[in-house]
Amino acid sequence: MSRSVFRLTLPILFGYIPLGTAFGVLFSTQLDYPWWVAPLTGLVIYAGAGQILAVSLLASHAGLLEVFVAMFVLNSRHLFYGLSLLGRFRGAGWRKAYLIFGLTDETYSLLTSRPQNADRKTEQEIDFRITALNQCYWIVGCALGALLADNLRFDTSGIEFALVALFIVLTIEQFKALGDSFPIWTGAAAAAIAIVFLEPAHQLIGAIVIVTGVLLIQYRKLRSEVAGEGV
Numbered sequence: 001m002s003r004s005v006f007r008l009t010l011p012i013l014f015g016y017i018p019l020g021t022a023f024g025v026l027f028s029t030q031l032d033y034p035w036w037v038a039p040l041t042g043l044v045i046y047a048g049a050g051q052i053l054a055v056s057l058l059a060s061h062a063g064l065l066e067v068f069v070a071m072f073v074l075n076s077r078h079l080f081y082g083l084s085l086l087g088r089f090r091g092a093g094w095r096k097a098y099l100i101f102g103l104t105d106e107t108y109s110l111l112t113s114r115p116q117n118a119d120r121k122t123e124q125e126i127d128f129r130i131t132a133l134n135q136c137y138w139i140v141g142c143a144l145g146a147l148l149a150d151n152l153r154f155d156t157s158g159i160e161f162a163l164v165a166l167f168i169v170l171t172i173e174q175f176k177a178l179g180d181s182f183p184i185w186t187g188a189a190a191a192a193i194a195i196v197f198l199e200p201a202h203q204l205i206g207a208i209v210i211v212t213g214v215l216l217i218q219y220r221k222l223r224s225e226v227a228g229e230g231v
Contacts, residue, residue: 005129008114011169012106012134020141021148023052028149030059038146042139048104050075077208081108092124099124102131110134113176182218187211 020042027038041051050071057067082103088111089096110130116123175184190210194203 005126005133008110009130009133009137012110013137015106015165015169016134016137017141017144019048020138020143021145022141023055024142024145024147025149026052026055026145027142028146030055035146035150036143039139039143042135042142046102046104046135046138047071047075048138076205077105078103080208080212085111088127089124091120092128095124095128099127099131102135104134107131107134109171183211183215186214190214 023042024035024038027033027041028035045051045054047054054067054071082100085099085103085108089099092099107130111127114126114130171184175181187207190207191203193210194207198206
């Protein structure tokens, strides 16, 4: 099982290591903290883009309240899809709290696109291992970047593109698993609308609200059609 779970998480590995390295480099070059604080934040915060945002805010001497509000807004997207997994995590025992804590965009994509069987206990164990491995990749990346920046000087331009590349790979995997391109085009259209009509600070939340609303309408329509066929 361990080997198969590792194979499933390889796309996350190749995304989280460079992205975590980017965070570690930014952390060590912009903040006056020891290098080991970078992987520590990956362990206790584990917010990905939120951690990178926090570094920028702290480097500009923003207050803790400002950092909290900004990170809350950025990570509030988890509210839109995290609820869909509560039933799946039910009965997971002590693992449930960690499964909720460790739910990132990439982990959610992997959990919802992988094939499953009827054995809930086994599936929850696999979900737990996937979540734990993904966080380990992130922590290793954070530590690697912080150590490199603490000991070497090099050009890191473009390293942040790892996040975009990772999302592209996960989108392709979702399409292969589900065979439905409607959510992809909906997301692209929602992003375009947000870019045109909203300020940069509100574009992410705006796009998420739009795409969530459209997908909920489509879901309700499909349920009505299925109910009509069953009559």
